[in-house]
Amino acid sequence: MTSANKKILLLIIVLGIILRFYNFHLIPFTHDEFSALFRTNFDNFTDLIEKGVKIDGHPAGIQVFLYYWVKVFGKTEWVVKLPFLIFGILSIYIFFLIAKIWFNETVALVSAAYLASLQFSVLYSQIARPYMSGLFFSLSMFYFWSKIIKTPSRDFYKNSLFFVIFLTLCAYNHYFSMLLAGIVGVYGLFLIDRKYLFKYVICLFITFLLYLPHLKIFFFQLNVGGVGGWLGKPNKYFILDFIYYIFHFSNYVLLVTIAIAVFGFYKNKISNLVPAHYLLFSILFFLPILIGYFYSRYVNPVLQFSVLIFSFPYIFFLMFGHIQNQKPIINLFLVVVILLTNIVTLVFERQHYKIFYNSVYQHILTDCQNFKKDTATIFLIDSHRKISAYYFNKLDLDSNFLWLEDFGSERDLIKFLQKASVGKKQLYFGCVSSVNPAVFPILNEYFPKLVWQKNYARGTTYLLSTEKSDTEGLVTALDFEGSVQNNWSNVNTQSIVDSLFYSGRHAYLLDSTIEWGPTFTVALQDIVRNEKDFIDVSVKFKRKGWINEVMIVSQLESLGKLIDWRSSSFEKYFNSSDDWHTAYHSIKLSDVELRYKNIQLTIFIWNKGRSTFYIDDFKIWVRKGNNLIYAVDQKIK
Structure with missing residues (x-):
């Protein structure tokens, strides 16, 4: 390896650090x-x-390692993450060595530059889980x-020993x-020199x-199965x-990558390519x-981007394995272009250090601290109690919050808001992404003005x-006053009544x-x-008989194909009184696959139980969503 290429490799590793x-x-x-740290608190x-x-779904290796690591070194964030940060740096060098064995120093430097600077490998180097x-x-x-x-006759037993060790560690890791x-x-088994086949089989058996x-x-x-409870x-x-995720969802990164791959064919004959190499790395x-895809489709969902980090580096051998060895000045140029493009898009397009370094669990508790003593404000949160307790202790925060989960039902929440909104002027709400999307329109009914909204990965805070x-x-708002607006159908004018109404002078009887x-x-x-917005629906209703199996339904269709169907029951909002009530329904578009043509939205009342009741003020809103909600692994729009 030339001195110049050593310096280029050093540049890659330093920037990776x-x-x-x-x-x-x-x-x-x-x-x-x-979750992993909470599962180290055993005697x-x-x-x-x-x-x-056993309850986690991962092999024991990393959990056992963390168990002893935190016992010795404690649970400070950087201390827990340190081994994985080091693994991330070492991986760059090992990947370089692999590329050098199978190809040449140019391919090795180019591949190492990508591994050093892409968000996929940077991110998981900063997470103490079994990925890096x-x-x-x-x-x-x-x-x-x-x-x-490649060279079985050279140090076979030493190489076999380390092969067995790391093969076993892979099995215990993930x-x-x-x-x-x-x-x-x-x-x-198909590639090993036949003279060493028996010894190789012994390695696998050990x-x-x-x-x-x-x-x-x-x-x-x-x-037990996979993680189908939350992973689709x-x-x-x-x-x-x-x-697309590997390459930062960036056209700039893709353009540079394709350009380098095309450059590799310059003065390189197709006959020089080794098909066996491409078969292996494919x-x-x-x-x-x-x-993972077919297992997740037909057995149990387990596939997500993170679990593919072990195999993703080999895409660079497929893309750049044909590049011939270049002069150091060309290597330096290629590496600088790669690093510059990836780092700029990592920082500015992916906003890695802004998004990943801000914990929504912390901000749910801290975004309101400067007005926490305001007695005219309600402080309501939907978050993880044990994680919140961690931040209460670490940051010495006021822990006096109302927890959404403590309200047994939507009816209980509404009953509380009806009373609280009389004497309170503001409501602070911090929530993680798993919150029921219909909660916000319920809160908004009693606190109608959105003062501010702060977006984070996996959660949002509101005032x-x-x-x-x-x-x-x-x-749109269907109030049954005057002519029916465009886009509305199935409105029978004979069912419009003036004997009872919520607002205006008319209501609708079903x-x-x-x-x-x-x-x-x-x-x-x-x-x-x-596509990160919400569609909120509300309708006033009043019973005439008993409310049974009545719901607001929404469906999204594309060219006759149903994309999404969901419903919200009136019963969740009915408290057995003869007063007017409000039913709510929300569509969280960020959780719906929208890459279809000509999507039609349909929203309607389904009186499945053939109940008798009045409705009024049927309203549909589009609410601005959180564009960072899934920013860690989706394109930011």
């Missing part, structure tokens, strides 16, 4: 890290396995495997790093023996989205994706007041003969400008 360690003492814990190893490992550890273990495993395959290790191990103590945990977790099945765009990159608000965002009530239909693109 800077990107990962920038203000590293300020990096907050993620939800997954908190003995048996409880750790039974109560801290798994990348380091799997790259190290592949490095020693490569030496066994099931997807184990999957990749299994693919590599099996593939090696690895299996080392994994035997974990088999009981493996089968227990296999029977991957859609047809998953692979393309993943590749299998390593695509097979874990395909296995509302009792001041009157304009009708910004109002799409009885046992009417199953389908007033219906609003519109092209989604005509009312929504951002």
